[in-house]
Amino acid sequence: MTLYPIVANIYISLSTYTLRGELVWVGPENYRSIAEDPYIDRVIYNTLVYTILAPALTVALALPISVSLKRVGSAFLLPIMIPSFIPAATAAVMWYLMLNPFFGISYYVYQYNWASSIYTVVIIEIWRSLPLAILIIYSGLKSIPRYIEEGAMADGIIGIRKFLSIDLPIISPQILTAFVLSMISGLFLFDPIYIGTSQAGPRALDNLAFYAFEHFYTDIRLRGYASAVIVIMTVFSTALSIAYIRLISSKTLLKIPVMRSIPSIEVPKVLHYLVISLTLSFVFLPIAWLAIVSLKSAKELLTIPPTIIPRSPTLDNYLYVITTGAPYMITSVSIALIVTLLSVLLSSMLGYSMALHGFGGRKLLIYILYLTATPTLIYIVPLFPILRFAGLINTWWALIATYPIMTIPIATWIMYNYYQRYPRSVDEAAQADGMNRFKAFASIAIPLSKGGMGVVAVYSFLICWGALVFPLAFTYTPYDLSNPLSFSGAQTFSIYIANLMSPVASNYGAVAAAGVISVVPPVVLLSIVRRDLERIWGVR
C-alpha cells in the first residue's frame, strides 16, 4: 500500500507519457532535464527557504510562547491552535488580503507589494505550523514530572536558570520533533503557493512540490518529470520521517551547558501575558480582517485608504457565495462527512486491536506513524491512472477513495494512544462474559470511547474540509446539480475560494465571505470537543 506510490513514482520518473496516455521508458532522461531546467535554481532556493528558514522561525517562536503558556494557563491553548485547523487555502487568502498594499490593512503600516515575495509564503506557513509546534513543546513542558519541578525549587533553581538547566534538556526531543514536523510541512508546502501564484505570477513562489504539481497538472507528457521531482523529494521526506519516528520514541536528552552568570530569577508574569497577547493578535488579526472585508460592499472594497470598520456593512458577499458556491459546499460537506464516518469506524477498530490485542505489533505502529508524516503529494501521480482506469476522475468517488489516505493514519494514531489508557481487564471481563472480541469492542468499548471518537471525527472532518491537493488533482468541475445522482463534478469549497482569488475573478469580498464560512467548522467543532481534545493533547 505504501510501497506502491513510491515504486510507481520511481517507475514513472524513468518514463514519459505520450499524448495518448501510454507510458514509454526513457531511463534517467527526466532526472537529466531537472539539472538543465532553467527554473530549477530558483525553485530549489525557495524550497530551502520554506523547509529550513520557516521551521527555524516557527520553533524559535514556539519555544517562548509555550513557556508563557505554561505560566498563564492552558486556557489559551485552544484559541492558539485554531490556525492549524483552518483550511490552508483560507489561511493564504487571509494573509494576501491583509497584506494587499492598497486594500489591505498593511496600507497603514508599510505600503509594499508583498504578493510577489516568498516571505509572504513563509509568514503564512509559520501562521499555519506554529500551533502544532507550540502544542508539541507545551505538552512536553507539561509532562515534566512534578517532583522534578519541586526538587528544582527546593534547590533554589528557578526562572531562566531552571528553564535552561532543567526544562530545556528535558523537552529537547519535543523541540526537535516540532522542528522535523515543520520541515516536512515546509518541504511539501503547497496551498499558500497555489493561492500566491495567482497574485504574484508564475514561478516566483514555486518550490519543488508546487513545481512538480504544475508539471503533473498542465501536460500529461510532463508527468514523468513531475514524478522525478517527487522521487527526489520522497528521499528527503523519508529521511525526515525516520528522524521523526526516532524522535518520538527517543529517551536521550540533549545536555545544554548553562553559564554560571545566568541568574535564577523568575520572569515577571506581565511579560508572559504580553507574549500570549501578541500571539493571540498574530493568530486573530488575519481572521478579523477577513471578517471585516467580507462585510464590505464592492465599492467600499476599492476605497483607498481601506476602511477599518465597514461604513455600510452588507451581506451581499455572503449571498453571492451561498448562491454560486453551493455545489462546491455540498461536495465538501458530504465528502467530509462520509470520510469522517469511515475514518472513525476504521481507526477506532484498528487502534483498539493495536492497543489491546497487540495487533500488528510494533511494526504496524511505526508504519502508521510513518504514514502520518507522509505528504499527499507523493500519491497523486501514481493514483491518477488508477482512478482514471476506474472512471472515477472528477466524481465524488475519487475523493471518497483517496481522502482516507490523509485521515486514517492520524486518526488511528490518536485512537491507539487513546486506547492505551483503556483498562485491559474491562475487555477481558467482556470476553469472560461471553462476548467475542468484536462484540466486546462494539458493545463495551464504543460507548466508553465517545471522547476519543469525537476528537477523531473532528480531526478527520477538518482535514477533509481543508483538503486542496487531491481535489485539484482529481477533479475539474463543480458538482453537477442538474444530475445529482451521478455524483460527478467534485470540485471542493477550497477550490472555489482559490478560484475567487484568481485574477480572473478577483472578487475579494466574496473571497473573504467564503473564507469566513470555511473558518466556521473548525471554530465550532473544536469548541465542541474542547475538553476531550485537551485530554488527548495531554494538557488537561
Added chain:
Amino acid sequence: MVLEVRGVIKRFHNFEIRIDGLVFEDEKYYVILGPSGSGKTTLLRILAGLEIPDGGSVILDGRDITLEPPWRRNIGIVFQNYALYPHMTAYDNIASPLRVKKLPERVIREKVLSIAKILGIEDQLSKYPHQMSGGQQQRVAIARALVKEPRVLLLDEPLSNLDARLRVDVRGFLKMLQRRIGTTIIHVTHDQEEALAIADEIVLINKGRIVEKGAPEDIYRKPKNIFTFKFLGLSNIVSPELLGYRNEGLLGFRPEDAYICYDTNCDLEGSVEAVEYLGSRKIVQIRISGGQLIKINVDPENHINIGERIRIKIDKDRILRFKEVPEDI
C-alpha cells in the same frame, strides 16, 4: 474432577511457567499462592483463556479447551480491579453475560435478582460503579461472574484492593459463598495468611513451578519443601549439629514450637536482640552462638529485656528435617 492442567508451558523472554499436572476437583476452594512474579496470575489467565499456553493442555470436564477463547469457556473470572463496565448500572453489569446468551428478559431478571440476593447487593442494583464502595463493586463483579453459573470461578487477588479490616470480612464471606453455591473456586493471592485461612487446598507456586500442593494444615505443619516452610509463616532454620543431630541437611522449626527454658536441659542459648509486641504474643529474636538469629513466640505478659541472656528448648516432635539447601525467597 472439573478442571485439569496437563504439561502446560508458557514462555516469556526471561521466564518460563511449566505446570506438569494439576487437578482441581469439584466443589472445593483452591488458593494458588506464590510470591509476586511466580507465575500464579499467568496460570489463572491460562485457565480463563486470556493467555494461550505454548504447550500442554487445559481440560474442563474431560474436554480439551486449551485453544478455546474465553467467550466459549464456561469459566467466570473476577479481576483484581473488578473491571466493571463504568457506563452500566450494577444490574446491567450483572445481566450482561445473560444478555449475550440472548435469554429472555424475564429469565435474566430472575437470575440477576437471585444472585444479587446471595451476594447481599439487592439494594445496589440501580447504582453505577462509581457510586459504589470498593467492597460493593467487588460483589457486583462476583455476581457478574457467577450469574452464568460457571463450572469454575477464578478470583485474581480479590482482597488486595480492600482495606485490612474489610479483607478479613470478605475472606469469610467468600468461603461461605463457595459452600453455599458449591462452585469450584480458584483464588490467586500472594498473602499466605489469606491462603491458610480460606483454602481447602493450597497450590504453592514459585518461579513458574508448583512447589507443593495440599491442605493448609498439612502444608503448614508438614511441608516437604524448605521453600514452603519459609514462605508460610515465620520459620527458623538451623544446622542439625546445633541441636545435637547427625549433620545432614537442615532442620526447621516454627517460633511457636520453641519456648524459654529455665532448667539445665535446654537446646540453645543466646542474647535477646529484639522484642516485638503483637498483642496476643511476643516475638523474641535471639542471637545464638555462631551469630544466627532465632525467632520464638513468648507470652505477651512475659517481661524480657533486650540484651538479656536466655535459653530455649524446642519441641522435638515438631522439628522438620529438610534435605536440600534453601534458596532465597
